Amino acid sequence: MALTVTVEDGTGLAAANSYISRANADSYFERHLHKGTWTGSTQTTKNAGVVMATRLIDDYFAFVGTKVGTTQALEFPRFGVEDRSGNTLTATTLPNELVEATAELAQFLIASDRAADPEGIGFEKLKVGNLELVPDRNNTVQVIPNIVTMMLLSI
Helix, strand or coil: CCCCCCECCCCCCCCCCECCCHHHHHHHHHCCCCCHHHHCCCHHHHHHHHHHHHHHHHHHCCCCCEECCCCCCCCCCEECCECCCCCECCCCCCCHHHHHHHHHHHHHHHHCCCCCCCCCCCEEEEECCCCEEEECCCCCCCCCCHHHHHHHHCC
16 A cells, blocks of 8 residues: 655644655755755655655654644644744644654655664774773664754754
């Protein structure tokens, strides 16, 4: 069964699973310098990318304001949200930063499985005599890349 992308339109859809359509993400990447992963992907992969990116954004971030409805599937639309300039957004407006961050994260997810456990962990300390290995718990792949986090912090 093919994945159907249902884009949130600002009304609080109960069936929404993405903040951006594949077509809008394609348009976003037209002005992107490093877009090879996105443009080289199939439509099916792009669809899965925007849906998974949306899910991870909703899972990893706690946004200001409140949802507009009790049956909406996603964290947006919301009341009480401001843009980076401090202007209050209407409840039916999805912040542009949110939409573009979804596209960015989708491309990262297509490039590699950022949600998977890392194959290897670096070591904070190695000792030869009596062999002591201390893993570096900070040496892991971030699920959400810094660029996406920075885009979403302005919401």
